[in-house]
Amino acid sequence: MNRIKIIIITVLVLVFTAGIILSSSCAGAAGEEAAGEEPAEEAAGGAVTLTSLFMSQAGYSEEDVRNITDEFMEANPDIKVDLTFVAYENLHDKIVTSLSSGAGGYDTILIDTVWPAEFASAGFLLDITDKVTSEMQEDIWPAALKAVVWEDRIVGMPWLNDVEYFYYNEKMLKEAGFDNPPATWSELKEQGEVLIEKGIVEHPFIDEWAQEEALTAQYTQYLYAFGGEFFDEDLNPLFNQGGGLEALEFMAENMQSGIINPASTESAWEACRNVFSQGNAAFCVNFTYMWGLANDPDESTVAGDVKLGLMPGEVVESATLNGGMGMGISSKTKYPDEAWKYVEYLSSKDVQKRYAKNALPIWKSLFDDPEVIETQPELVNMSKEQYAYIVNRPIVPWYSDLSRAFQIEIHNAVLGQKTPQQALDDVATVARDLKEKYSE
Template sequence: MNRFFGRTLLSATLLTAPLSLPAFAETQINALFMAQAAYSEADVRAMTEAFTKANPDIKVNLEFVPYEGLHDKTVLAQGAGNAYDVVLFDVIWPAEFAANNVLVDVSSKITEDMKKGVLPGAWTTVKYDEKFYGMPWILDTKYLFYNKEILEKAGIANPPKTWEELAADAKIIKDKGILATPIAWSWAQAEAAICDYTTLVSAFGGDFLKDGKPAFQSGGGLDALKYMVDTYTSGVTNPNSKEFLEEDVRKVFQNGDAAFALNWTYMYNMANDPKDSKVAGKVGVVPAPGVAGKSEASAVNGSMGLGITSVSKHPDEAWKYIVFMTSQATQNAYAKLSLPIWASSYEDPAVTKGQEELIAAAKVGLAAMYPRPTTPKYQEISVALQQAIQEALLGQSSPEDALKTAAENSGL
């Protein structure tokens, strides 16, 4: 080798070598989210990009699955070598996840500012047995959406305040030939149906459990299923509701084929987007109705939280990411598909502008949120109730018999 060339090559290597080494030790964390409703995948990616820009030593590997796959993916990954560090979890899972050591107890990490600033109802999302298993992130309940133009055509001055009024209004719309099936629900044999059912159970003053045993087969639980069956058999409910998930309901409503629809927060701004919706500018939203003498409004707790898995090798970085994603600044910047968990956000014009009607409904709905049963056996109860709802809607069983069987199959 030419000595001069060798010295030149060595000098060049010495000069460039430091530049090719990373300036920091990068830690990678894996995070699991759902690919539907609330924050969109694009929103989560944008939030995460902002986090990594502020924390260049942490790389976040994102994975998205449909809601229906979120629970099992979280549980099955616990024994895998590439397990998740951060997972999105539903309000119905902390009891099971705590009992099976899936999530880390982060009670000691919750600051006083967090406790004071976050809405009280939001904390129920991540709390079990007086311990916190994450931070609330998606604060959500179902609202009654209505098509203002269709109600006007039918001569209905105001949206219904009770479920009885809703059925009566839907019959007026049907009888006048404006829409054949005015109400759309998400009653597929999935968790979506349990959310609609829970909303009605809350309205009728029902209980899922009493003294740890099923109580939904009588009282308000039975009244709720009877109402579902009545609206279905009377023809005011879209018959395809028994196969619909929330996205199906949104599409039907946006196409102008529903006068009323029960759905989550995210539908409000999507249905008001003229690029994708035929009903933009005609969308009304109110709290889900109540039942005369029993309730003013009804609501299901459909909130979700972000937690650290017990197998995470990077719990500190995972918590740093969760704090960023649930921060007021991040949530306020993305408040069009999911409303913030922070109380003071609801007085912020940046959050309320353009969705004043939704915020007004949220102030009532979020305060009325009713929980699905808090038990490690939740999955068994949910599956049994999903089956009962389908059987009752299809006329294969009476509401009484269907719920009695569900109670027997609940595992409690």
Template sequence: MARRLWLAALALTLVTALMVPAAAAERITVIMPRHEMDLVGLWEKQTREFEQETGVEVEFIQLSWDEVANKVLTDLAAGGGTYDVIEFDNGWVAKFAEAGWVEPLDPYASDAYLESLLPGLVGTFSRNGQVLGIPWNNDTRFFFYNARMLAEARIDAPPRTWDEVAVQARRLKEAGVVTYPIAEYWNQEWALGNSFAFYLYSFGADYFDETGKITIDKPQGVQALRFMVDMLRQEKLVHPSSVTLSQEAAADLFYQGQAAFLFQGPPVTYNYANDPQRSRVVGEVRAASWLPALDAQSRVTLTLPEAFAIPKSSRHKEAAWRYIQYMISQEKDRERAETLGSLPLFRSLYTDPQLLARYPYWKQFGEQSERARPLPQVEWYDELVQTTIVSVQRALLGLATPEQAAGEIAAFLDGQEVDGVGLTR
């Protein structure tokens, strides 16, 4: 009798044990923009490899940059809690630091790890002595041109000044080489703010100077915007669809042989221009060693790095850090450099013989990179870019003059502060 009771109890215990589910795997939510030229899904592939190797499950969300920005900013402003690893744009550093939205990563990252990354990238995402983000995208922009088209129009070298851009574009158009020599991404989204900053800087202008004086509506700032408008509307040298194009769509015009100049393409532009499955200009594209500008002193390119950050509201910070350290490792960075042609994040990869043999044009990137400049580092950059893209596109569409559009941006800036200094007109 006792034995039967013992066996029954044992059976009940086994049945109960089988009914208890195994401990759920830790799960994190990651949100990031689609890399401009990751057309093969490499970030998704590497994320699934992380899951397999660590057992941590990842809800991996990739959307357009503007969609990601809207979701991240809305969530953080509401107190957070939705995401464990987020997109951290270079234009958000001051704002996020002031709001205390992201976790300092110094306690997680070793000195050796941080020192192995490019110092300029780490420095961009640091504030008050704390590292707030680990870069995932070394997004410096470069000047690409179609060498075959220039040769057909008997042009010996790509333009160095904006005056030369206009002259060469007219010659290309008049010779029937290409109808619209310039492709731009001027849709009313964040990227238009980037494009406008490039033109503004390359005309020797800025939104404001180091004393807090607003300069966007001064002659050089207006000149930059007028040049954009005239090239599009009067001279018809910029493809007319540019006012509706994203960065990817503008680059595709270039790949399809519908433009000779792409002034601010990401580094992977060269790779995809030479991919016969995606391009009709294989072997024709070059990266210049310089950038078009008003004059030699004004030459500049944009550096637009992006990072991963961990919100303070995350409930899975350790797992989030494991994901960041796995994805931003030399092994995965090297794979992305090989597959996508993206510029590495780690110092050592710039002396890697195999990578240099595959990408000899990185030399031209290096020369252009010496002129790299970031977007304005202010807490209210989100509001600035929204004002800018609306006003600039109004000018591009002929709904406002360049003077009026620049005045609208200046009006927004009036009364804003930079490090405690009030901006004035």
């Protein structure tokens, strides 16, 4: 009998704990954040400590950011900056949990193109429209500026100017008898078939299709290349027909036929870079940062064979993803002026010029600067051409919900669980529900 009592009590306790863990992990998560990043007590009188959140992949490397920050702290001895780096796929949730907790969270945060709508409408970000002068705005690449604008307000300083580039292994293509990289996705398929036939590479193309943001990002490029649109003006879904549908059909078909590496569905940018750098792919789509690394013999077995092509098109000439990111300032920061000073420094022409190797500057005027061109002439030249074909993921406040639906359903299609039509129709249903829900 006693034993039964003990067990009943245990069970009750367990149910209780389960409830707490699941329902109030909000408080838990927020608590952890706060415990982890408690700003150090100000050492000298008047010194200010900023906490700053970055991502640890693509664009400026962690080392670059640390160096830039050290320079800044040297020039501003009364400001100390604590840095936190998380992987891109964790960045959104990290921002959200820390800024919505009420504990203050970070002073400056790195934000992606698709988040300003969501963050600004939640009141997370400081409006800095008056700080980014019109003179500055004119000199910033439009895509980079677009990454931080929401309803005509500027909610962050453009910082990272990036698009995806088409990388190919010239040696493999020559071996297969091709002198040019594919100009269209269909041509990529044809070249891929020859590459497989001649036994040059098992899976010619690796792409970022892990069930995370990367997948929506890549799909965006296919969709626009095939002449599709996400929505009409009233936000009615258009992606489940025409170009949007053909894009997914292309993805699914080439996944089944092996042109696209099956490992794509578990890969994001770093994983793809590894496969390509090991000589296990002839084609790869990636950001600026891969250029230096893929041609570095310490990082890559195919250094020297890597070349850049314009992103393939199909119906249109080319389509590349806007990977621009900006530095937002939290609306809860106690030190808005110091935070702006730091953010301004990160984006300053001087810094962007000196660290142009991993990410090209946001400033148009720097693209004619011989020092910038000299860092990587091929990439700078390609970028000027590629910038004419920048496409954006849909900018809607309910983007996160939408993107999740895309990720799940595109996976269903490329893994053969659903037909592309069915998968996209299911996303369209989700999109309609979301629109209705938030239309007030």
